[in-house]
Structure formats: C-alpha cells, structure tokens
Amino acid sequence: MSFQHRHAAHCESGVMSNLLRHHGVQMSESLAFGLSAALAFAYLPFIKVSGQPLIAYRSLPRSIIKGLLAPLAARFRFETFRSPLAGEQRLDALLASGQVVGLQTSVYWLPYFPPDMRFHFNAHNLLVYGKEGDDYLISDPVFEEPVRCASADLLRARFAKGVLAPKGLLYYPQSIGRKDVTPAAVRAAIRKNCRMMLAPVPIAGVRGMRLLANKLQRLPPNDANSAALIGHIVRMQEEIGTGGAGFRFIYAAFLQEAAELAQLPSLSGFAERLTTIGDGWRGLALKAARMVKGRESVDPPAIAAKLREQAANEEAFFRDLKLAVDG
Amino acid sequence: MDLNAVPQEGNATLGGHRKAVYARDADGQMVIAASRGWEVEEIVTSHAVQALHAQAEAARQRVQAGLASPLEFWMYERRMDLALLSQASGFWQWRVKRHLRPDGFAKLSTQQLERYAQALGMAPAALQRLP
Numbered sequence: 001m002s003f004q005h006r007h008a009a010h011c012e013s014g015v016m017s018n019l020l021r022h023h024g025v026q027m028s029e030s031l032a033f034g035l036s037a038a039l040a041f042a043y044l045p046f047i048k049v050s051g052q053p054l055i056a057y058r059s060l061p062r063s064i065i066k067g068l069l070a071p072l073a074a075r076f077r078f079e080t081f082r083s084p085l086a087g088e089q090r091l092d093a094l095l096a097s098g099q100v101v102g103l104q105t106s107v108y109w110l111p112y113f114p115p116d117m118r119f120h121f122n123a124h125n126l127l128v129y130g131k132e133g134d135d136y137l138i139s140d141p142v143f144e145e146p147v148r149c150a151s152a153d154l155l156r157a158r159f160a161k162g163v164l165a166p167k168g169l170l171y172y173p174q175s176i177g178r179k180d181v182t183p184a185a186v187r188a189a190i191r192k193n194c195r196m197m198l199a200p201v202p203i204a205g206v207r208g209m210r211l212l213a214n215k216l217q218r219l220p221p222n223d224a225n226s227a228a229l230i231g232h233i234v235r236m237q238e239e240i241g242t243g244g245a246g247f248r249f250i251y252a253a254f255l256q257e258a259a260e261l262a263q264l265p266s267l268s269g270f271a272e273r274l275t276t277i278g279d280g281w282r283g284l285a286l287k288a289a290r291m292v293k294g295r296e297s298v299d300p301p302a303i304a305a306k307l308r309e310q311a312a313n314e315e316a317f318f319r320d321l322k323l324a325v326d327g
Numbered sequence: 328m329d330l331n332a333v334p335q336e337g338n339a340t341l342g343g344h345r346k347a348v349y350a351r352d353a354d355g356q357m358v359i360a361a362s363r364g365w366e367v368e369e370i371v372t373s374h375a376v377q378a379l380h381a382q383a384e385a386a387r388q389r390v391q392a393g394l395a396s397p398l399e400f401w402m403y404e405r406r407m408d409l410a411l412l413s414q415a416s417g418f419w420q421w422r423v424k425r426h427l428r429p430d431g432f433a434k435l436s437t438q439q440l441e442r443y444a445q446a447l448g449m450a451p452a453a454l455q456r457l458p
Contacts, residue, residue, distance in 0.1 A: 114342025
C-alpha cells in the first residue's frame with residue numbers, strides 16, 4: 001500500500017500518526033499526542049544545550065512512541081547501531097522488505113531544513129518510506145510535502161553526537177494488537193498527564209514553571225545573557241517541532257476527540273479552557289520577543305510573573321481535569 | 328487561537344516553508360492549519376542565529392590575529408561548542424582546547440585532522456584555512 005504523508009505540528013506525534021495510519025489504525029496526530037500523555041513542562045538547569053538550560057514543553061523524546069504501545073497492544077522493534085555502516089545496511093534491508101521505518105536524527109545535518117532552523121538538536125523524528133537511487137524518500141511530518149535526502153546526509157544525521165545522540169535509532173511495528181482506541185485507555189492517558197503536570201518534583205510540571213520563574217526573577221535586566229535566556233525560553237516554546245502554546249492547542253484537539261471516544265462530554269469545555277491557556281503562552285512569547293528585539297526594556301521579573309500566572313492556570317486546569325475523569 | 332488568528336507573517340527563518348498549527352474554527356473545533364510563521368518566532372530564532380554567527384566572526388578575527396587556529400572558526404561556523412566538538416571528534420575537551428590554539432593545531436597528524444574534518448563534515452584541506 002502506498003504511503004500517505006500528512007503535515008503535523010510536532011515531529012514525534014506526526015511520525016506515529018502517519019506510521020500507525022499506514023498500518024490501518026485511525027490515529028490523528030492529536031490523538032497520538034494525548035494518548036501517550038505527552039503534554040509536559042520540564043526545566044532542567046543541569047543539562048545545557050548550546051549553553052542554555054534544557055526547557056521542554058512536552059515529555060521526553062521517544063515517550064510518544066512508547067506511550068502508544070500499551071493502548072494499542074502493540075510491539076515495536078527499536079534498533080541502535082555501533083557502526084553507521086551497519087545502520088545504513090539495516091535501513092536499506094527494511095525498506096527493501098517494504099517496511100516504513102521511523103528514525104531519530106539530528107536536525108543540523110538534514111539539508112532540506114531551512115538554514116536558520118539547523119541547530120544541533122538530536123531528537124528529531126521522521127519516517128523513511130523508500131529509496132530511489134541514492135536518495136531516501138522521507139516523510140518529515142513538520143514539512144508540508146514529502147522530501148528527499150541523499151544517503152550520506154541522512155547517515156550523518158542519524159549518527160550525530162552530543163546530547164540525546166540518536167545512535168542510528170530506527171523503529172517499526174512488529175505487531176499491533178488492536179486498531180481502535182478504548183475509553184479506558186483515553187481516561188488512563190488523561191489521568192497520567194494530570195499526574196505528570198502536578199508531580200511533586202521541583203523541575204517538572206507546574207512546579208518546573210515556578211522554578212524557572214524564580215530563576216528569571218533573579219536575573220540582572222541589563223545582562224546580555226538575560227535576553228538570551230528569555231529568547232531561549234520562547235525558542236524552545238515556538239520553534240519547529242516544539243511549541244509550548246502549540247502543544248496546548250494539540251492537547252485541546254485531543255480533549256475534543258476524547259470527549260467522544262471516552263463518552264465524557266465535559267471534556268469539550270476543558271478543550272476550550274486549555275485553548276485559552278495556550279493563548280496565554282502566546283502572550284508570554286510575544287512579550288518576551290519584544291524584549292529580545294529591544295521594543296521594550298528587558299524585564300525578567302515581568303516574564304517571571306507571566307510564567308507564574310501560566311503555572312497557576314495550568315495547576316487549576318489539571319486539578320479540575322483529574323476530577324472530571326475520575327468522577 | 329482562532330483560525331483567523333493563525334499567523335501568516337512570512338517568518339523568514341522558515342525559508343518559505345509552512346508549519347502546521349492547531350486552531351479553533353468557526354464551529355469551535357480544533358483543526359490543523361498551515362502557517363507562514365509568526366514574527367515572534369522569527370525574532371527569537373534570528374536572535375539565536377545571530378549569536379552563533381557573532382561567535383564565528385569573533386573566532387575569524389582571532390584566527391587572523393594569530394591567536395586561534397582555524398579549528399575554532401569552523402567549530403563555531405558549524406554551530407558547535409567545545410563540548411559538542413569533543414563528543415563528535417572523540418577527543419577529550421582539554422585536547423580540543425589545545426587544538427584551538429595555532430601551535431597545538433600545527434602539531435596535528437593527518438589522521439587527527441581527518442577526525443576533526445569528519446566531525447565537522449568537511450574536507451581536511453578546507454579545515455586548515457578560513458573560507
């Protein structure tokens with residue numbers, strides 16, 4: 001069966017939605033995102049990416065892939081490689097046998113990315129659905145149309161080094177036990193997501209937001225690094241493949257689907273509420289960008305205040321959502 | 328975000344591509360829409376790109392002044408830093424630091440140059456000079 005590419009907001013949920021649909025599961029991107037409980041916030045000051053702390057608005061890489069296995073009673077094969085040559089041969093063999101294969105890659109070494117988007121970010125997911133001559137045929141979900149990539153370039157991207165090094169990771173389904181989504185799986189996923197956002201650890205969920213707010217509160221306004229960190233927060237929020245507000249909107253789309261799948265009509269109202277929270281994240285991004293651009297003075301405490309407001313809204317939201325699903 | 332609020336501001340850093348975003352349509356349904364980009368993203372992305380570019384240009388001047396080896400320029404030009412170049416090349420950081428200086432760089436063997444060239448995705452000959 002020929003492969004159908006669909007444009008998605010986020011690489012990992014897009015890859016899983018396209019891959020599962022190829023195998024006959026009706027899986028939208030937002031359902032893949034919600035069902036794997038991928039909405040998150042994490043502030044990891046001890047992991048530096050290009051000198052800035054890691055800030056994530058979604059769960060860890062691979063958690064969407066792995067989170068979908070149980071609800072679908074699916075088994076996936078994951079393979080990493082010591083040598084690039086072995087990784088390339090394995091990919092070619094799988095393609096020759098007709099598999100559509102998921103890969104983890106670095107964004108920097110993919111030539112089809114626009115130059116300004118090419119950063120050393122190692123957890124980008126894409127699907128390979130064929131090979132023509134020296135070119136791999138790639139369904140990169142954050143691109144509107146399928147793309148092509150020369151074999152040497154793709155190999156380099158698969159074996160890039162650094163934080164979250166992919167080590168040539170490839171994955172594909174071995175079996176998929178069920179092709180529909182049960183109400184119980186939807187409820188369990190929502191409960192899990194509420195638990196993560198309200199987790200009693202300082203670096204994750206709403207407490208992670210407050211920790212970052214405290215860090216911002218102490219920043220000197222006139223230091224170049226302060227503007228750099230503020231820009232970094234927004235960049236992690238809004239760039240291709242991420243999107244802090246974007247993830248809230250994807251989850252809102254999931255809640256609308258969940259309202260029908262789990263027969264919980266009250267979830268539609270939560271979708272509405274989360275969309276408003278997403279708009280709040282957009283407001284924060286706008287304010288931060290004005291500071292980075294110098295249209296208003298750099299004021300870290302003002303960003304911190306916005307962040308605390310988001311944390312308060314999300315805390316109330318997830319507490320109420322948990323009650324609605326448990327009830 | 329409503330469908331008619333989806334930004335179409337032509338974010339230059341997207342290089343003409345459109346990104347998928349979720350927005351609310353007239354019936355209140357969240358749907359996927361293609362966006363030409365938002366100025367906010369353009370500002371923060373160009374800010375980060377410019378910071379990397381400035382690092383590379385500062386390194387270029389140090390190389391021209393004889394204070395640094397071309398390896399330092401190429402490290403920043405490839406948007407890397409010391410930690411990443413160390414991981415990509417397999418040299419310890421203290422050795423990379425030494426190779427960022429002209430005298431340390433001059434002592435590199437052909438194989439060692441090849442390792443750096445491989446890590447930076449370029450030919451060894453190109454690594455030995457500024458573009």
